[in-house]
Amino acid sequence: MSRVAAAIDAAHAQGRGAFVGYLPLGYPDLQTSIDAAVALAEAGADILELGPPYSDPVMDGAVIQEATHAALEGGFRLRDTFTAIREITARTDVPVLVMTYWNPVMQYGVDRYADDLLAAGGAGLITPDIAPDAAADWIAASERTGLDRVFLAAPTSTDERLALIARSSTGFVYTVSTMGITGERAELDAAARTLVARLRERGVTHACVGIGISTPDQVSGVLDYADGAIVGTALVRALRDGGVAGLTAEARALAAGTAR
Template sequence: MSGNIQLLDDTLAAARAEGRSALIAYLPAGFPTVDGGIEAVKAAFDGGADVVEVGLPHSDPVLDGPVIQTADDIALRGGLKIRDVMRTVREAHEATGRPVLVMTYWNPIDRYGVERFTAELAEAGGAGCILPDLPVQESALWREHAEKHGLATVFVVAPSSKDERLATITAAGSGFVYAASLMGVTGTRESVGEQAQDLVRRTKATTSLPVCVGLGVSNARQAAEVAGFADGVIVGSAFVQRMLDAPDAAAGLAAVRALAAELADGVRGKA
């Protein structure tokens, strides 16, 4: 069975045709429970997310902030397994018909087996994988199996990436390019936003793939700001924080739905 890279491509193209950025939500699998995580993904889609990245929690998430680390810890303490991540992808995609990706560090895939992981993700209806710590020069095996199974390979670029490096990364990727930056503390966000804008400009010079930005966005105004220069706005910690702050599971789902609706307005310039 082939994965849903075409659905991802079509979804991002449809947003562009509407003259707006796509809204991409990130939610960890298994948080607060496996069933609860599946419902959270559905809630994000209900609220207006175009794409959802399902996080595969890791015991040493070197690139994740404290909010996502907290959610990962809860999921891992609950005994989350890769099969639960696949189930999350399958049930969320079957319920919504929308593109669902997995975001994961390389180590769990390496241990599980590349062919097994890609085959199961495609069978679950997954659209692809975001691999923040897999160097492009070490990615040939992954890309071979991902392509065979119809899955996107999304690499991450950063402001520190030199132009030559950007060209190498984007040439190897598919689906979209994940441009990672940080909002920074109050008073520095404007300059960091300029840094992200420059990264998008430099990345677009190397590829026709959509360039989507993960920038610490947490409200509609910020989403509108990033949507002014990026093809997609990626939001993760803000969703997880809303769930952590909620008094119960139902309130958490309502909060995810409400934030997605707010951000969906933002990417449409209605902030």
Template sequence: MSEPSAIVPEGARGAVARLIDERRAQGSGILVGYLPIGFPDLATSIDAAVALAENGVDVIELGPPYSDPVMDGPVIQAATQQALANGFKLRHTFEAVRGITERCDAPVLVMSYWNPVQQYGVERYAAALEDAGAAGMITPDLIPDEAGDWFEASDRHGLERVFLAAPSSSEARLATVAERSRGFVYAVSTMGITGARADVDAAARGLVGRLRDAGAERACVGIGVSTAEQVREILGYADGAIVGSALVKALADGGVDALGRLAAELAAGKA
């Protein structure tokens, strides 16, 4: 297996990296919004993702439902379990990406646990993502040391690859993640599962600083982000803020209209 190149040519930057660089030049950052595919049904989940883009969310993070979601909190778990009960199939991932990219310009990142990708076939999965118009993939339970197949497939299909970093990560791990991520590094703001929190841990600021020292060009903060004030605070030191559970709850409680309103409120934090 080939090792990923440490240096990415300027022309090889993907859509998310380009967007972050543009916003940074303007003195701002990006807002990333997460939604599970197939909740409350496939068609509505596509409409919901488009509504995010129409209300100020810059990058859409799509989560294929998975039966063992080790990082997901109760809100997202409930949504993904409903999607699975409704008959979600892996092919719906690519249908959803295509349905969204045909209706809006926001880059789409698929957030997938690694086992379904392996079962589908890494090369086949990457090719399907490219064909559907995805920008790349976030892999929460894949570490760079075990990602040789993904390096090759993502490079071959021009896909950004986002690895996670946590406050507990060693300096060596941060350096590896910084070197091998494409697009940005996902900085986990706190240890634990997803879910809105009143305060995003101060550890997030320290983690982003450590990632910068380790060579990360771009870092976005997620886990626990739920208000415009938190978005504004995060964009003071990071390149992006990632919101998940709060958006899923809005969709569950009030449908696509409520989701759009919350997205617009969160986007106000970019100002």
């Protein structure tokens, strides 16, 4: 059983949608990023999405790009990913997904990455820049280790592409609310609702919507039709401006929007 899917189901059993919270690892330093992830879990996140910093984060908006640049400047190394996850999973039972661009996984070695992630207590990967038809090595490694593989679906995806994503994903399908980079938006595109409906038609039972969600009202609106809401930029900004205490307050406010 997928730990990630189980966390979504547990939230539903409590009469609410799931809250997926993103933070970059290594920001503002490695230990604070560990403490922040644990605080996010304790403040109501059902799933943690943690991003190792990457030198060319093409999908990320300005706030997250600034944070990941600072983490790299601070000396973050890929191996620190597993050190951080090991400590986080020792302190919380909330499942941890790593959101990673594909090149670092390839450089590290797909099987080695999967084995080290599993040993550290991680639950799986979100891979924004690789499609299932190009991910045979990762699919094989995830099936061997039992790690979840979360692929992205976009409003521009064809029906055939959505069917492939539906068959290939475990845990949930990351449903992109709008085209473009991550960040806060005043209004979420109605395309997200249509996209979730298209995924449902292809058998997807766990669809979480991300990109642009930043307020409790937006969380609540997304959970009218989706299984989970993914928030990143608002949490990173709260950590930047208010430290772990500021992050905790923001996470609690967002979690309040999950009630159905």
